[in-house]
Amino acid sequence: MTASTTLAFNGTKEQEQKLKDVIVQHKTQKGALMPVLQEAQEIYGYMPREVQIMVAEGMGVTLAEVYGIVTFYSQFHLQPKGKYKVHICIGTACYVKGAGKILEKFERELGIKDGECTSDGKFSVDGLRCVGACGLAPVLSVNEDVYGKVTEEQVAEILANYKD
Amino acid sequence: MEMINIKINNIPLQVPAGITVLEAAKYGKIEIPTLCYLKDLCAPGACRICIVEVKGNRTLAAACVFPVHDGMEVLTNTPTLRESRKQTLELLVSDHNRECLSCAKSTDCELQRLCVEYGVVEDTFKGIMRETKIDNASPSLIRDNAKCILCRRCIAACKDQQSVSVISADRRGFITQVECAFGDSLNDAPCVYCGQCIVVCPTAALMEKDDTKQVWDAIADPSKKVFVYAAPSIRVTIGESFGMPVGSNVTGKLAAALNRLGFDGVFDMNLTADLTIMEEAHELLDRVKNKGVMPMITSCSPGWVKFCENYFPEFTENLSSCKSPQQMFGAVLKTFWAEKEGIDPKDIFVVSVIPCTAKKFELLRDDESAAGIQDVDAAITTRELARMIKQAAIDFVNLDDEPFDNPFESGSGAGQIFGASGGVMEAALRTASHWLDKSFDVVEFKEVRGSKDIRFATYNVGGLEIRVAATSGLANARELLEMVQKGEVDLHFIEVMACKGGCINGGGQPFLPDSVRNNVDVVALRSKAIYDTAKDLPVRKSYEHPDIKMLYKEFFGEPGSHKAHETLHTSYVKRGQF
Numbered sequence: 001m002t003a004s005t006t007l008a009f010n011g012t013k014e015q016e017q018k019l020k021d022v023i024v025q026h027k028t029q030k031g032a033l034m035p036v037l038q039e040a041q042e043i044y045g046y047m048p049r050e051v052q053i054m055v056a057e058g059m060g061v062t063l064a065e066v067y068g069i070v071t072f073y074s075q076f077h078l079q080p081k082g083k084y085k086v087h088i089c090i091g092t093a094c095y096v097k098g099a100g101k102i103l104e105k106f107e108r109e110l111g112i113k114d115g116e117c118t119s120d121g122k123f124s125v126d127g128l129r130c131v132g133a134c135g136l137a138p139v140l141s142v143n144e145d146v147y148g149k150v151t152e153e154q155v156a157e158i159l160a161n162y163k164d
Numbered sequence: 165m166e167m168i169n170i171k172i173n174n175i176p177l178q179v180p181a182g183i184t185v186l187e188a189a190k191y192g193k194i195e196i197p198t199l200c201y202l203k204d205l206c207a208p209g210a211c212r213i214c215i216v217e218v219k220g221n222r223t224l225a226a227a228c229v230f231p232v233h234d235g236m237e238v239l240t241n242t243p244t245l246r247e248s249r250k251q252t253l254e255l256l257v258s259d260h261n262r263e264c265l266s267c268a269k270s271t272d273c274e275l276q277r278l279c280v281e282y283g284v285v286e287d288t289f290k291g292i293m294r295e296t297k298i299d300n301a302s303p304s305l306i307r308d309n310a311k312c313i314l315c316r317r318c319i320a321a322c323k324d325q326q327s328v329s330v331i332s333a334d335r336r337g338f339i340t341q342v343e344c345a346f347g348d349s350l351n352d353a354p355c356v357y358c359g360q361c362i363v364v365c366p367t368a369a370l371m372e373k374d375d376t377k378q379v380w381d382a383i384a385d386p387s388k389k390v391f392v393y394a395a396p397s398i399r400v401t402i403g404e405s406f407g408m409p410v411g412s413n414v415t416g417k418l419a420a421a422l423n424r425l426g427f428d429g430v431f432d433m434n435l436t437a438d439l440t441i442m443e444e445a446h447e448l449l450d451r452v453k454n455k456g457v458m459p460m461i462t463s464c465s466p467g468w469v470k471f472c473e474n475y476f477p478e479f480t481e482n483l484s485s486c487k488s489p490q491q492m493f494g495a496v497l498k499t500f501w502a503e504k505e506g507i508d509p510k511d512i513f514v515v516s517v518i519p520c521t522a523k524k525f526e527l528l529r530d531d532e533s534a535a536g537i538q539d540v541d542a543a544i545t546t547r548e549l550a551r552m553i554k555q556a557a558i559d560f561v562n563l564d565d566e567p568f569d570n571p572f573e574s575g576s577g578a579g580q581i582f583g584a585s586g587g588v589m590e591a592a593l594r595t596a597s598h599w600l601d602k603s604f605d606v607v608e609f610k611e612v613r614g615s616k617d618i619r620f621a622t623y624n625v626g627g628l629e630i631r632v633a634a635t636s637g638l639a640n641a642r643e644l645l646e647m648v649q650k651g652e653v654d655l656h657f658i659e660v661m662a663c664k665g666g667c668i669n670g671g672g673q674p675f676l677p678d679s680v681r682n683n684v685d686v687v688a689l690r691s692k693a694i695y696d697t698a699k700d701l702p703v704r705k706s707y708e709h710p711d712i713k714m715l716y717k718e719f720f721g722e723p724g725s726h727k728a729h730e731t732l733h734t735s736y737v738k739r740g741q742f
Binding site for chain 1: 293323328329330331332333334336337345346352573741742
């Protein structure tokens with residue numbers, strides 16, 4: 001199963017220098033790969049192949065070792081996040097209330113899968129574990145805006161709020 | 165060593181403190197079934213097959229990781245354990261491609277054997293299957309995750325033994341898969357094709373690319389002259405595929421079986437191992453005398469060569485420019501032999517039988533085409549040849565000995581020891597020392613033999629001090645190269661074999677189940693067979709072999725001649741890792 005990046009990588013020289021500095025700081029420490037990966041994601045927002053190669057090369061490990069760690073922890077993202085981050089709770093309560101269908105509807109509307117980003121970089125969709133707002137189930141957020149008791153019909157309306 | 169008293173299955177045992185229950189059980193000749201565990205390689209305690217009952221313990225313990233303690237009482241065979249192992253196996257096969265009827269690993273599969281032993285019902289658990297794909301893009305290996313049980317032995321072989329680490333367990337939970345980064349093919353990752361992952365895989369999740377059909381087709385084609393030759397190590401390993409003991413020398417049966425398969429010429433690759441020595445010893449002395457790039461490193465092991473190109477590209481000038489014995493033989497057959505016999509090289513189909521999956525990649529390399537076409541057409545592993553012999557219904561074990569065909573019917577003892585780690589070095593030293601000092605009469609250079617990770621030796625010959633090292637297993641090679649880089653050692657000549665112990669433990673050698681590997685030193689037995697076989701050969705030095713003399717007299721002139729360079733030497737690529 002190949003994870004393809006929907007957006008071309010466009011990292012800057014500044015970002016690269018920042019990551020190089022982080023690697024120099026940590027290189028000799030034992031068990032430094034995790035903090036370096038965390039900072040790399042902090043710098044780039046996600047962990048595409050190009051960034052994983054920089055980390056592997058800098059830390060003297062193989063790409064497979066880096067990729068194994070990045071895909072193990074859900075905090076790392078292989079895909080960039082959109083300008084508008086749609087987070088849909090698919091915890092137990094929301095799921096029972098139809099969050100799975102809402103997620104599918106977003107996927108259909110945007111033509112992307114859970115965890116991906118649209119090719120214009122505008123929207124990304126992520127299914128989350130319980131966010132603790134079960135009273136609003138099914139609940140989702142778009143950046144800072146929270147939407148509760150969402151129905152499938154509302155999905156298009158919600159997306160229409162974010163035109164620019 | 166502190167000894168402690170324990171009981172396993174009520175048998176009192178005195179065992180060293182600090183060992184695991186699995187190791188302790190050996191003291192009482194008690195077998196505990198294992199699956200993910202492999203001695204000296206992998207003990208992740210993951211598969212839950214080696215579970216035992218420990219008195220006072222609330223839960224079942226994995227014997228491969230659970231340490232012994234004084235007064236411990238262990239049971240290894242109870243109804244609870246048998247039921248638990250059976251259930252574990254049923255869970256494993258619930259998500260397994262169960263095409264056992266036609267699976268190439270059938271009867272060699274460790275999962276299958278355990279399932280039979282525990283009376284597993286295949287479809288006890290009906291659930292969804294993981295989504296997997298087959299990676300068959302490389303010329304050497306096929307990875308089929310539908311047969312992977314996530315034991316992680318391949319990861320250990322790739323990372324710890326070979327320091328290559330192109331595969332890892334990705335993601336987590338049910339969707340965990342062993343794969344290359346980003347699901348890349350092994351063909352696109354810096355895999356060196358050594359095949360050590362295949363040797364340790366308990367199932368058929370990792371297999372060699374099967375090239376036997378190509379060979380059968382060539383044999384059946386009346387317009388083709390199909391020549392075959394067998395590498396030095398095949399004669400001491402292929403017997404295992406037919407139930408013979410590890411370390412059986414079956415040279416005569418091997419030649420007989422190849423004759424019966426219908427090849428037009430059946431030759432001995434030991435001869436081009438000797439030819440490699442002539443060229444390599446000449447190159448070594450040339451580098452020493454003319455201050456060439458040092459240390460010179462052997463180039464017979466294609467897994468090592470690719471490792472060098474991927475991970476140490478700054479060392480590619482150190483690699484001997486000599487082609488490997490496999491490639492030299494193909495080159496000789498399509499130039500010298502084609503000319504002599506009046507055959508168009510295009511009508512020759514060259515098959516090598518090798519212990520190695522990387523050889524399938526080697527024959528496709530650039531600059532391996534002395535006659536303007538590929539030197540070698542197909543390379544089949546020991547396992548594939550055994551498969552062909554079985555398909556032809558040949559009773560291998562009871563075959564009468566036959567010789568290989570003239571004029572390439574034998575090599576020297578120096579060619580024979582190519583099959584074991586240190587052998588190429590020793591063979592080269594026999595010839596180089598003779599050239600330096602005709603009175604120097606040492607045949608055996610035992611310091612470079614053996615299974616120690618890195619062996620160093622210094623020899624004084626003809627007023628010249630030659631400092632050498634031999635190693636096998638790419639993690640050891642990495643360590644040695646790093647020593648060279650840091651200037652900690654100053655060497656003239658290094659032998660590297662990609663696989664630990666050399667070709668006798670190559671990625672194409674017969675499968676031996678964990679029940680054998682965990683109890684027998686396979687490398688030592690096969691290695692002994694190599695040296696015993698070599699000692700009995702009438703000629704022990706490459707330069708003394710009559711066919712070698714004939715090849716130089718009739719065709720190449722001198723070692724290192726222009727014609728030798730055109731035919732028997734090659735070049736390398738700085739690949740890098742990413």
